[in-house]
Amino acid sequence: MQWGNFLAKEAATHGLSLKQTAAFIKYFKTENLGKNDAQLASELNVEVAAFRKWMSEVYDKFAQNYPELAISNSRGKLKKLQAYLSAKYNSELDVLKPLAAMKLLKSLVVRERLQQEAWVARRICKFLQYLPLALELVGRYLDKMPDLSLETLLKRLEEKRLEHEKLHPQGDGVFGHGEWGMGHGEESPMPNAQFPKSAGDYPSPPTREWSFPPTFNEAVVNANSLMDYESGLAEAFELSWEHLDENAQNFGCLLSLCALADIPLSLETIQDEKKQQLNEKAIADLLELHLLQRKNKETYRLNPLIRQLIQMKLDKSSEADETKTKFAAMMLEVAKLIPQQLNPEDILNLTPHIPHITEVAIHLSQYLSDKNLITLLTKLAWFYQGQGLYQQAEPWLRQCVEITQNPLGLEHADVVANLNNLALLYESTERYSEAEPLYQQALELSKRLLGDNHLDVATSLNNLARIYEFTGRYSEAEPLLEEVLELRKRLLGEEHIDVATSLSYLALLYESTGRYSEAEPLYQQALELWKRLVGEEHPNVATTLNNLAALYCYTKRYSEAEPLFEQALELRKRLLGKEHIDVGTSLNNLAQLYEFTGRYNKAEPLYQQALELSKRLLGHNHPDVAISLNNLAALYRNIKRYRKAKPLFEQALKICERTLGVNHPTTMTIRANYASFLTEAYH
Incomplete structure (x- = not known):
């Protein structure tokens, strides 16, 4: 080729x-x-x-x-x-030289056997076009057939070619699974209104139509006729395939639907002992004939050409649809294991499965219902979104929204959930102008189908109000948040956790507009409500303590803020463990308070702890890591330790440019901080 x-x-x-x-x-x-x-x-x-x-x-x-x-x-x-x-x-x-091909064959077949038919052995190598993979298949086949002469083997290979030429005079096209197909995709949950993040976290022109050159059209045709039985590989594969029993063939067909990547296979998780033994035998048979390769424990790989040949077998069988449906269902169950909030262990365990889940999303989507496809796509998005890889997450969430444009069989909750999921991604990357119309659609749909007096409407109002707040449109956000608070009080009563959440959001808005005297009693009401409803030992109590402390910082009441920040930090460590991202937030906030009050020696180790924690929990390339780097660099700048500040600013900027893009607001803020630092340090 x-x-x-x-x-x-x-x-x-x-x-x-x-x-x-x-x-x-x-x-x-x-x-x-x-x-x-x-x-x-x-x-x-x-x-x-x-x-x-x-x-x-x-x-x-x-x-x-x-x-x-x-x-x-x-x-x-x-x-x-x-x-x-x-x-x-x-x-x-990697086509071999004739002598190298013979040497490879000698390593696979008993020497005396080749010596007896040396001339035939050379003809076999030539027939196979000196292709290592084909030679491997033939060598393993001969090893399974100790009494088979090389002459007979060559005749069988030639017969396979003649059979193919009679059936397909101009070559048998090999087709993949096809273009991205809109399939039918379990219900992805609509995200609840999240409790507010802790305060104090700072963070083409049109083208002409054109015609393709002739060489391009030829290339596309060639893509569908690569397996033309001229290299000898297909004939060698045919002999090996026929030697397998039905169980091994069926297992091979299932594996051929995997992506071109390492295949994780853990048979110990199979509860049915008989099925486990059948799968073990199938793997052993495929390995023995070199149709499957073992990379390490519980990890295998299919050669791309072998994969295509097995796919051809599958597509010609009467069980093709059943096998593809089974594989799609298997990958769906794996995808369901992806949580919305990832930790490093999740990333390590799930990464080997992602290419194969993606294979279903792209090529086998028609074998899933709309609900199940939405679940699979949403879970894929969470895998990337949880690592700060928003550009990789976005296409999957956009696909979910496209499915809901034709909501036949989809419930109201499905449509709203997908609008909210995509809007939440845009919100996370501060693309508020793109998030806003999606939240508006979700709100209008909820009102139309459920009426104004419904909790889902309150959630949609709250989401839209957040966008207004983030974009500084406080006068538009305020009546929505007030409406949400009253709606929740009316539907749930005043003693409910959602009411506490609404009090916190409204307090955050008052704080953002400098109305500290109005924000403080709302925070205090929320804090007392949380304590009554969930007890004093609860993460939401810690968050409210943190937010109230931040308000005291804004009003320079540092002596009142400090014990609250310390309580929040200790409570989070006790409830969530020291290895939790909220602990990092508290470390960062307390460090800022120390910095504001000139206690730089106490601030530095806390910033460093927050940075290392975010790296461990989120990976080195997450936007939150960039913010921690920026905060520590700013401290070094304030105390004139410029040599330490410079590489931290540079790392922070590089991470943001890579994960968020060069024009993202956070990227531009850090770039401005770095530019200001350079002006101060080197002029």
Whole structure:
């Protein structure tokens, strides 16, 4: 297989559109590696902006199957993709020299056996085009058939080719699962109104239409005819496949639906002992014939070409739909294990499964109901969102919203949940202008279907009010929050946790507008209500103590704020454990109080603890880590320790640019802080 055909196959495998495929093949063709984007775009007769947009989309599609690609910085993305493609091409198609091919075959087959039919052995190597994978398959097959002569083996290979040529005179096209299909997707829960975050956390032009050059159309055709039975691999595979029993074949077909990534297989979790034994035997049989590769304990991999050949077998069988439905259901159950709030252990355990869940989301969505597809997509989004990888999370949540545009069979809660989930992501990344219309849609839908006097309406009002507050539109937020408070009091009574939450939100708004005298009694009411309803040993009590302490800081009542911050910190450590992100928030807030009061020696270790905690819990590339870096850098700037401040500002800026984008408000704030620091430190 030539490099160009390999690229075309990769384009088809990853479901690239026609325009994306054209840009992808043009960019990575060997003769074009020295050309810049403008030259490549000109050769395709498109605008440079369009070409770059398509290449960005190409990378994102590959990154969906391979999460390790998603963490590259923007400048190194396509270089990393080039390295990935080159490594994969070499591993698939590293054609050997004749002598090296014979040497490989000798390592797989008893020497005396080859010596007896040395000439035939050389003919077999030539028939197999000196392809290592094909030689491996034949060698393992011969090992299973000790009395089979090489002459007979060669005849069987030749017969397989003749059989294929009679059935498919012009080559049997190999097709992937197809383009992104709108399938039918369990109900994803509508997020409840979250308790307010602790105060004190600072944080293309249009293109012309175009026609594809002839070489592009040829490339697309080649993508569907790569397995043309000329390399000998398919014949070698056929002999090995026929040697498997039905159980092993069925298991192989199931595995072929996995993504092109490591496959985690833990059979000990299977409760049915008979089924466990059958799966163990199937794996052993596939390994023995080299149709499956073992990487390490409970981790396996299918060669991409073997995977395609097995998929061909599956697609021709009468059980194809049943197998695909079964695989989709299996991946759905794994996806359900993804929590909305991830910890490092979750990330470690779930990462190996993500490419295979993604494979279902992209290629097998039609085998899930709408409700189940929404659940799977939402869980995928949570996996990335929980790590601060908002750009990777967004497409899945957008897909959920698109499904609900045709809400046949979907309930009101499904539609509102998906609008809220996507809006919450936009809110988390401070894209308030995009979040606002989604929250408005959710509110209008809730009112229309449920009436004005419903708790879901109160939740939607609260969500919309938050956007108004975040964008400084306090006069619009205030009546909504007041309406939410009155609605909840009327429907739930004054002694309810949702009423305590509303009191806190309204107090936060008054605080934001400098109306501290109005905010303070609301915080105090909320605090007393929390204590009565859930007891003094509760995380929400700690949060309210923290918020009230922050208000005292704003009014320079530091002596009143300090004991409350300390109570909140100790309460969180006791209730949540020392390894919790809310503990990091309290450490940060107490450090700020020490900084405000000139106790820099006490502030520094708390900032450092908060930073290390956020790194452990969220990973080194999370936006919250950037904020902690910024806070510590600001402290060093204030005490003139410029050498320590500079790398921290730089790290913070780099993380935000990578995770949030260069134009995000948090990124711009940290960039401004860094610029101000440079002016002060070096002028």
